[in-house]
Amino acid sequence: MRAFLGLLARNRLALAGLIVMALVVFFALITPLLPLPDPDVTNTSNRFVPPFSEGALLGTDHLGRDLLSRLMWGTRLSLAVGFAAALIAATIGAAIGIIAGYYGGRTDNIIMRGVDMLMAFPYILLALAIVAALGPGLLNALIAVAAVNIPFFARNIRGITVSIANKEFVDAARLSGMSDARIILTEILPNVIPVIVIAMSTTVGWMILETAGLSFLGLGSQPPQADLGSMLGEARSALITNPHTSIVPGMMILVIVMAINLLGDGVRDALDPRLKSGALNRPLPATLVARDRKPVEPKREGILTLTDLETQFHVKDRVYRAVGGVTLGVRPGECLGIIGESGSGKSVTALSVMGLVASPPGIVTGGSVHLEGEDLIGAPYRRLRTLRGRKVAYIFQDPLATLHPLYRIGDQLIEAISAHRAISGAEGRAKAIELLEAVRIPNAASRIDNYPHELSGGMRQRVGIAMALANDPEVIIADEPTTALDVTVQAQILSLLDDLRRERGLAIVFITHDFGVVGQLCDRVAVMYAGRIVEEGPTRDILDAPRHPYTARLMACVPELGGGRRRLEAIPGLPPAVNDLPPGCAFAERCNRVQPDCRKGDIALEPSGPRAVRCLNPVPEQEAAE
Ligand code: ADP
Numbered sequence: 001m002r003a004f005l006g007l008l009a010r011n012r013l014a015l016a017g018l019i020v021m022a023l024v025v026f027f028a029l030i031t032p033l034l035p036l037p038d039p040d041v042t043n044t045s046n047r048f049v050p051p052f053s054e055g056a057l058l059g060t061d062h063l064g065r066d067l068l069s070r071l072m073w074g075t076r077l078s079l080a081v082g083f084a085a086a087l088i089a090a091t092i093g094a095a096i097g098i099i100a101g102y103y104g105g106r107t108d109n110i111i112m113r114g115v116d117m118l119m120a121f122p123y124i125l126l127a128l129a130i131v132a133a134l135g136p137g138l139l140n141a142l143i144a145v146a147a148v149n150i151p152f153f154a155r156n157i158r159g160i161t162v163s164i165a166n167k168e169f170v171d172a173a174r175l176s177g178m179s180d181a182r183i184i185l186t187e188i189l190p191n192v193i194p195v196i197v198i199a200m201s202t203t204v205g206w207m208i209l210e211t212a213g214l215s216f217l218g219l220g221s222q223p224p225q226a227d228l229g230s231m232l233g234e235a236r237s238a239l240i241t242n243p244h245t246s247i248v249p250g251m252m253i254l255v256i257v258m259a260i261n262l263l264g265d266g267v268r269d270a271l272d273p274r275l276k277s278g279a280l281n282r283p284l285p286a287t288l289v290a291r292d293r294k295p296v297e298p299k300r301e302g303i304l305t306l307t308d309l310e311t312q313f314h315v316k317d318r319v320y321r322a323v324g325g326v327t328l329g330v331r332p333g334e335c336l337g338i339i340g341e342s343g344s345g346k347s348v349t350a351l352s353v354m355g356l357v358a359s360p361p362g363i364v365t366g367g368s369v370h371l372e373g374e375d376l377i378g379a380p381y382r383r384l385r386t387l388r389g390r391k392v393a394y395i396f397q398d399p400l401a402t403l404h405p406l407y408r409i410g411d412q413l414i415e416a417i418s419a420h421r422a423i424s425g426a427e428g429r430a431k432a433i434e435l436l437e438a439v440r441i442p443n444a445a446s447r448i449d450n451y452p453h454e455l456s457g458g459m460r461q462r463v464g465i466a467m468a469l470a471n472d473p474e475v476i477i478a479d480e481p482t483t484a485l486d487v488t489v490q491a492q493i494l495s496l497l498d499d500l501r502r503e504r505g506l507a508i509v510f511i512t513h514d515f516g517v518v519g520q521l522c523d524r525v526a527v528m529y530a531g532r533i534v535e536e537g538p539t540r541d542i543l544d545a546p547r548h549p550y551t552a553r554l555m556a557c558v559p560e561l562g563g564g565r566r567r568l569e570a571i572p573g574l575p576p577a578v579n580d581l582p583p584g585c586a587f588a589e590r591c592n593r594v595q596p597d598c599r600k601g602d603i604a605l606e607p608s609g610p611r612a613v614r615c616l617n618p619v620p621e622q623e624a625a626e
């Protein structure tokens with residue numbers, strides 16, 4: 001609640017609306033207590049007194065009634081009718097929407113077609129028809145305004161309910177034996193109330209206007225009773241000669257509706273969790289770059305090299321150093337593994353290569369990425385777009401999230417190709433089948449017309465790989481492509497990738513947190529911790545004799561089949577938060593070989609032969625080899 005008020009208060013216009021509305025409502029509430037003249041007493045000798053006159057602050061109307069008094073009482077009435085109509089429409093509409101959405105099927109059909117019929121009438125005409133049938137009067141105007149707004153609520157709430165009614169927690173409630181009524185009250189209703197409030201806050205203004213409209217036409221409040229609409233209606237004949245009689249109620253309507261709408265927008269923004277999280281802000285097509293230094297020359301050999309790459313997330317006043325100076329290189333035909341605990345910055349490193357880190361909040365703050373000698377950091381978006389998928393392709397962890405659920409996989413493959421070169425339909429189809437065969441999908445020719453949901457997880461991941469291969473890239477970056485799969489499928493996918501790189505000379509950057517996978521596939525491996533490489537070298541050497549205490553401890557966590565009853569070690573403590581990294585070695589807190597020096601100043605990645613380690617006190621070689 002406090003967070004909600006805080007968000008609301010940050011929206012200046014909404015705050016202004018709130019203050020104005022609070023004042024209006026306050027005065028409406030205390031009107032009976034104020035020393036005002038009777039709003040309905042006429043005094044024709046005192047007609048059309050101008051505003052700011054003695055005894056009549058806002059003047060008088062055509063019957064000599066005090067305008068200030070009529071305005072206050074009229075506002076009170078208009079507000080009450082508007083809010084009551086909104087409440088009635090919201091309650092009935094939400095009830096209809098929830099019932100239709102929850103029960104679905106025929107109930108839904110009958111109810112919603114009825115609602116559609118109501119919606120098919122012009123809005124104001126329907127209200128007029130209802131008042132005509134019921135007879136003029138404020139109560140009937142209220143009923144009419146509420147009735148014409150019910151379909152709006154019913155439609156809105158039904159949509160939300162349908163999506164909630166199929167969620168697992170509702171299934172669970174049903175299985176636990178709850179009655180429908182209880183499910184609706186305890187599971188569905190709390191989830192739709194924010195939507196009801198949002199819909200109400202954005203329609204109250206409308207309803208006040210509509211009621212005023214009906215009164216203006218003489219169908220709402222009846223003389224002598226004043227509401228804002230009837231005051232306007234009565235002032236119409238004196239619009240030119242005595243404009244103040246129209247301006248007073250007109251201004252009030254304007255102020256109220258403006259304030260309510262501003263407030264309503266603010267309420268919606270503050271309540272809608274999607275707006276709050278910033279998920280509706282679309283990220284830029286390429287990661288922002290803010291390099292203060294000159295472009296850095298590559299320090300490693302290879303087709304793709306990363307040099308001192310730094311990527312940060314700037315969220316409000318916090319800075320997350322997700323990648324803090326990573327240097328890597330991968331040669332054609334080589335497979336480089338990147339391994340580390342989750343949160344160590346592997347994915348952000350991989351995404352930075354092609355400018356795919358979401359910006360905002362991501363920013364590349366330093367270093368360079370060279371692809372065949374060309375610096376990609378800060379390259380124009382058009383250039384990145386031609387390289388993405390054609391030179392460097394990605395395979396992601398969750399193939400279901402990468403594939404579009406509503407298109408056949410063949411069409412998605414063809415689209416991946418046609419994004420880079422024109423291709424005819426038949427040619428595209430042939431190429432798609434060829435790709436599916438390359439990733440060993442049986443019956444490729446018939447599978448091509450399947451939708452993603454018709455494939456198993458392993459198959460889908462193969463389609464993901466096929467898509468990555470579609471444009472014969474030179475580098476494939478695979479971000480935990482097998483983590484979601486079971487071991488047999490994982491083994492097949494790994495051998496598939498291995499074959500592909502041997503056949504096509506692909507360079508592969510393979511991200512994982514599994515040493516077994518690294519051992520099977522990778523020529524070299526880099527161990528990442530808190531956004532930096534802590535150890536790097538040929539896979540065999542590192543697996544046989546890890547030098548960095550983190551690598552050693554990480555490997556001690558891996559169970560071995562048939563390895564006897566070895567005690568599995570967990571690494572105590574947690575990785576540091578990347579917005580608050582300690583000076584010196586980030587692993588010092590959890591390290592069993594820590595020395596006082598480890599906590600001072602920066603520690604360099606010291607090369608020794610083909611290996612390198614970022615540690616002042618590495619595991620001695622004999623001990624490591626055991
Ligand atoms: P992993 O090694 O598991 O792939 P990531 O590269 O995804 O780790 O994340 C590295 C770090 O970056 C994590 O500490 C994470 O909290 C941080 N991070 C990732 N995305 C964001 C974001 N949008 N805003 C703030 N921090 C982020």
Ligand code: MG
Nearest residue numbers: 346347348479
């Ligand atoms: Mg990751």
